[in-house]
Amino acid sequence: MLRFGRGEAAAFEALYRRHELRVFRYLRRNVRNEASANDLMQEVWFAVARSAHSYQPTAKFSTWLFTIAHNRMVDMIRVSARVQGLHAGGDTDSEGESPLDSIAADAKLEPPAAVQLQDESAALLRAVAQLPTEQRAAFLLQAEGDLSVEEIAAITESNFETVKSRLRYARAKLRQLLWEYA
Amino acid sequence: MTPEDSANDRELLERYKRASDLAPAAPSDAVRAAILAEGRRVAEERAKSVSRQPFDVSRRAANDSRWKITAFGTAGAALVAALLFAPRLWENARGPAQTNTATVATSNVPSAPPATSPELPAPVAAPALQAQSGSLKPLQQDRQASLAESAPAENSQAGNSQAGNSEADKKYARAPAAAAASTAKSTAAAAPPAGYASDVSGNRAPSARAKAAEPSGLLAAASSGDTLEIVTLTSHGAAVNERDELGRTPLMLAVIDGRPDAVRLLLDRGADPNAADHSGRTPLQMARQANLREIVALLQRSGAR
Numbered sequence: 001m002l003r004f005g006r007g008e009a010a011a012f013e014a015l016y017r018r019h020e021l022r023v024f025r026y027l028r029r030n031v032r033n034e035a036s037a038n039d040l041m042q043e044v045w046f047a048v049a050r051s052a053h054s055y056q057p058t059a060k061f062s063t064w065l066f067t068i069a070h071n072r073m074v075d076m077i078r079v080s081a082r083v084q085g086l087h088a089g090g091d092t093d094s095e096g097e098s099p100l101d102s103i104a105a106d107a108k109l110e111p112p113a114a115v116q117l118q119d120e121s122a123a124l125l126r127a128v129a130q131l132p133t134e135q136r137a138a139f140l141l142q143a144e145g146d147l148s149v150e151e152i153a154a155i156t157e158s159n160f161e162t163v164k165s166r167l168r169y170a171r172a173k174l175r176q177l178l179w180e181y182a
Numbered sequence: 183m184t185p186e187d188s189a190n191d192r193e194l195l196e197r198y199k200r201a202s203d204l205a206p207a208a209p210s211d212a213v214r215a216a217i218l219a220e221g222r223r224v225a226e227e228r229a230k231s232v233s234r235q236p237f238d239v240s241r242r243a244a245n246d247s248r249w250k251i252t253a254f255g256t257a258g259a260a261l262v263a264a265l266l267f268a269p270r271l272w273e274n275a276r277g278p279a280q281t282n283t284a285t286v287a288t289s290n291v292p293s294a295p296p297a298t299s300p301e302l303p304a305p306v307a308a309p310a311l312q313a314q315s316g317s318l319k320p321l322q323q324d325r326q327a328s329l330a331e332s333a334p335a336e337n338s339q340a341g342n343s344q345a346g347n348s349e350a351d352k353k354y355a356r357a358p359a360a361a362a363a364s365t366a367k368s369t370a371a372a373a374p375p376a377g378y379a380s381d382v383s384g385n386r387a388p389s390a391r392a393k394a395a396e397p398s399g400l401l402a403a404a405s406s407g408d409t410l411e412i413v414t415l416t417s418h419g420a421a422v423n424e425r426d427e428l429g430r431t432p433l434m435l436a437v438i439d440g441r442p443d444a445v446r447l448l449l450d451r452g453a454d455p456n457a458a459d460h461s462g463r464t465p466l467q468m469a470r471q472a473n474l475r476e477i478v479a480l481l482q483r484s485g486a487r
Contacts, residue, residue: 004224004228007231020214029202143198
């Protein structure tokens with residue numbers, strides 16, 4: 001990031017390649033809308049690029065990056081007229097295609113183990129999608145961002161114990177949903 | 183992940199990551215291209231702004247941590263230097279302040295020729311008598327200063343009115359021991375004499391002037407065997423037979439400290455080999471007591487008794 005701040009374009013591209021999927025998955029799992037996730041992704045990385053000159057390495061870059069992503073995502077949820085739809089719309093995006101459907105569409109993999117794995121993965125992602133917003137954000141920050149409880153608390157501006165509780169509840173609920181699936 | 187996370191929690195996370203990898207979640211190519219294009223644009227702007235940035239002398243000091251090393255290094259060096267020189271300055275400050283006053287005052291005499299005559303009067307004359315003429319030449323004033331220094335301190339303490347009768351007396355008369363310390367301090371703090379620099383030439387002027395302002399003077403130079411300083415001071419009018427509070431001349435101090443070169447030089451410059459201190463001892467007696475054969479021979483060749 002510091003090299004990019006000095007004008008090295010290659011440094012920015014390397015940075016983007018390294019964090020691209022993690023950030024996008026975090027956004028995508030939270031907003032559950034492909035177009036919104038793409039919009040957010042662009043906003044987040046534009047913000048990263050434009051604030052490079054003022055970036056201070058006081059924390060991990062990923063923490064700073066996911067802080068931007070989380071704040072943009074929360075802003076979008078707050079201002080969007082479709083907030084309710086995002087929460088209640090399930091996994092179907094604007095194009096009518098769900099990522100879970102994509103997993104199921106890959107059924108050309110050899111059965112039955114692959115099919116079982118895909119079913120299980122789809123069930124898990126569906127369970128994540130059913131988590132409350134705060135619990136889902138905390139779980140995804142931990143799972144996609146590899147962030148600690150302290151870092152998640154800082155990003156979400158929440159208490160440390162609160163984040164621990166959210167994570168605990170999220171995992172319990174996921175296990176329950178998976179058990180119901182099994 | 184917190185330490186108290188159980189193995190089940192870690193397994194759940196692993197299962198999620200596997201599921202997430204299977205799900206095709208990636209930004210569109212258009213978004214990726216836009217992001218990378220924005221990154222390149224910002225990078226070019228940053229590169230231009232960095233190259234255009236004018237050199238700011240304050241920027242380096244503000245942003246470079248090396249300035250701290252430089253600052254602390256300088257301060258440390260100054261502290262070490264102060265610790266090294268403080269004892270020496272302290273010793274000088276406690277030295278013969280009375281004679282220093284006279285020595286520095288002697289250096290104030292402009293364009294004084296070197297004292298060439300070895301025949302200086304014995305240190306018994308009253309200074310006021312010789313200062314009455316009013317038309318003293320610099321050399322005479324120099325000798326007057328020597329004589330004033332040789333006057334007993336009791337005379338000043340007893341309120342001898344003659345000591346203050348003339349300007350020369352005021353300038354060169356020996357002050358009581360208690361008052362001499364403050365005089366030496368004020369003399370040391372004063373600026374060097376203006377006329378002194380014109381008397382000397384070349385690079386030695388500042389050095390000589392600085393040395394003249396020091397409280398040690400010719401007595402200290404003789405004691406330390408600093409022949410260069412002796413030459414400098416005597417060449418600019420320093421009294422070669424000046425006295426300290428015990429009535430000792432530079433020659434005596436050179437003898438006491440075993441400085442044969444200084445003894446030879448002072449004798450060449452007209453030091454009185456038969457002058458006696460307040461206890462009546464002569465340089466030859468001192469040299470014999472200390473068994474300084476070379477110095478004894480030098481004094482004897484100069485007519486010392």
